[in-house]
Amino acid sequence: MDAFVTRRPQKRKTSDDFAVESHEESTDIKLAILASLHPDIEQEMLLDILLAHDGDVQATSNTLKSPSTPRSVKKTANNRIAGQTSLRAFAIDPSSGEPSPKKPKILSKKGQTLHLYDPQDISEHTPCTIIHNFLPAHEANELLSELLEESKTFQKASFKLFDNIVSSPHTSGFYVGSQKELQEQKDDYHYNGGRISVGFCSHFPGSATFIDSYRIVQDVRTLTPKLEAVRGRVQETVNSAIEEHIRTHHGGQKPRHQPSEPWCANVAFVNCYNGPQESVGWHTDQLTYLGPRPTIASLSLGVTREFRLRRISSFLPSSTSDNPDPNLQGQVSLPLPHNSLLIMHSTTQEEWKHSVSPSPTLTPHPVSGNIRINITYRHYRSAFHPKYTPKCHCGVPGVLRVVTNDTKQANGERERKENRGRYFYMCHAGNVPDPTKKKCGWFLWGDFDQDGNPRGLNMANQSKPR
Numbered sequence: 001m002d003a004f005v006t007r008r009p010q011k012r013k014t015s016d017d018f019a020v021e022s023h024e025e026s027t028d029i030k031l032a033i034l035a036s037l038h039p040d041i042e043q044e045m046l047l048d049i050l051l052a053h054d055g056d057v058q059a060t061s062n063t064l065k066s067p068s069t070p071r072s073v074k075k076t077a078n079n080r081i082a083g084q085t086s087l088r089a090f091a092i093d094p095s096s097g098e099p100s101p102k103k104p105k106i107l108s109k110k111g112q113t114l115h116l117y118d119p120q121d122i123s124e125h126t127p128c129t130i131i132h133n134f135l136p137a138h139e140a141n142e143l144l145s146e147l148l149e150e151s152k153t154f155q156k157a158s159f160k161l162f163d164n165i166v167s168s169p170h171t172s173g174f175y176v177g178s179q180k181e182l183q184e185q186k187d188d189y190h191y192n193g194g195r196i197s198v199g200f201c202s203h204f205p206g207s208a209t210f211i212d213s214y215r216i217v218q219d220v221r222t223l224t225p226k227l228e229a230v231r232g233r234v235q236e237t238v239n240s241a242i243e244e245h246i247r248t249h250h251g252g253q254k255p256r257h258q259p260s261e262p263w264c265a266n267v268a269f270v271n272c273y274n275g276p277q278e279s280v281g282w283h284t285d286q287l288t289y290l291g292p293r294p295t296i297a298s299l300s301l302g303v304t305r306e307f308r309l310r311r312i313s314s315f316l317p318s319s320t321s322d323n324p325d326p327n328l329q330g331q332v333s334l335p336l337p338h339n340s341l342l343i344m345h346s347t348t349q350e351e352w353k354h355s356v357s358p359s360p361t362l363t364p365h366p367v368s369g370n371i372r373i374n375i376t377y378r379h380y381r382s383a384f385h386p387k388y389t390p391k392c393h394c395g396v397p398g399v400l401r402v403v404t405n406d407t408k409q410a411n412g413e414r415e416r417k418e419n420r421g422r423y424f425y426m427c428h429a430g431n432v433p434d435p436t437k438k439k440c441g442w443f444l445w446g447d448f449d450q451d452g453n454p455r456g457l458n459m460a461n462q463s464k465p466r
């Protein structure tokens with residue numbers, strides 16, 4: 001069996017189409033859906049029953065609900081359900097009929113989507129690490145229930161796109177660690193009646209034009225007891241994964257500007273996608289408060305959705321942006337099942353874009369139905385507190401960005417090839433949802449040391465710490 005499939009982006013399907021086409025869907029995606037619906041059942045068991053039902057997810061799930069179905073549960077030493085195993089074990093070499101030890105070379109071709117589920121494939125072909133069944137099953141369900149309740153009061157974020165104010169196609173809430181941090185967030189990160197928090201640098205669909213859009217959050221909350229309980233475990237796991245990733249992907253040498261201080265989950269964004277149409281478009285997360293080369297940890301709960309990644313073309317390997325290799329230009333899609341932790345490592349935000357696309361159909365989750373909750377734990381670094389952010393001519397803290405070949409509109413001179421990968425601050429008054437604000441055209445190169453800390457003078461001259 002293939003551990004992945006490629007396919008062209010598909011037209012929206014009806015549920016009937018889905019039934020007909022379900023045989024063409026990746027077995028990995030079906031397994032991801034089944035694993036999220038039946039977390040106590042072993043991967044091998046899921047696969048056997050799925051094959052016995054000729055690949056029909058619904059029929060498999062019905063069988064698995066029956067108390068007479070065997071469910072050989074694997075527990076680890078600390079009583080957690082074992083992680084899902086790699087599908088490599090099932091790969092058959094067509095010439096010998098034996099399981100194949102060799103993995104075919106996979107590429108994400110232009111116009112095609114490469115679907116990956118196996119953690120090893122994900123680690124090899126994306127800048128991310130995935131951990132399935134991250135929390136003990138009961139804890140994941142309790143966290144999901146708590147956040148489903150919280151999400152009833154979430155709001156859609158506002159953005160400014162081409163002078164229009166639009167709202168995001170999902171809702172979200174923003175959480176900090178303590179009352180003190182909450183007050184500080186309200187006082188220091190406040191602007192124009194709204195809090196500028198995680199922003200997006202988006203590509204408008206079908207256009208080569210670069211735009212910025214910013215998520216304005218009106219309410220800040222303190223971490224709920226369960227978000228707080230999970231935070232320490234996320235932190236520990238992420239710090240080990242960062243070390244491992246540097247060893248396996250960067251020859252033991254962290255990328256330039258990646259912080260060497262330990263990663264600390266001091267804020268969390270919680271997104272709620274209520275139904276198959278709720279989504280988030282292609283974007284990179286805003287760097288202003290995270291600093292260069294940030295790591296972000298994303299815990300998914302509830303119904304499985306597809307998370308997509310594609311490289312920003314100036315960062316395509318073995319190609320130039322003028323002549324990119326078409327074999328490396330496609331997008332990668334990862335199903336994110338209930339209780340999976342996706343760690344976006346330090347090259348993700350500057351070199352890739354990500355999205356959660358609308359979904360043709362969903363297989364409801366037993367606790368949340370068609371709702372997906374996603375928590376992104378982030379490290380707001382003290383060196384990037386707004387009191388240190390350089391201010392533009394409007395007197396407003398600027399926004400931190402990196403030059404890519406997608407930033408064409410940003411300002412002629414700095415888009416020269418030799419500037420790609422350089423950081424700069426610019427005015428973002430024109431990007432907040434206030435039609436009276438226009439950009440002042442201010443620009444400043446960011447100057448960061450090896451660990452991504454502001455090098456000082458440049459920054460200090462612009463804005464004095466309070």
Ligand SMILES: O=C(O)CCC(=O)C(=O)O
Pocket residue numbers: 198269271280285298307354355356374376
């Ligand atoms: O829901 C997800 O998996 C991604 C959310 C995201 O990209 C964001 O909050 O910036």
Ligand SMILES: [Fe+2]
Pocket residue numbers: 283284285354
């Ligand atoms: Fe994001």
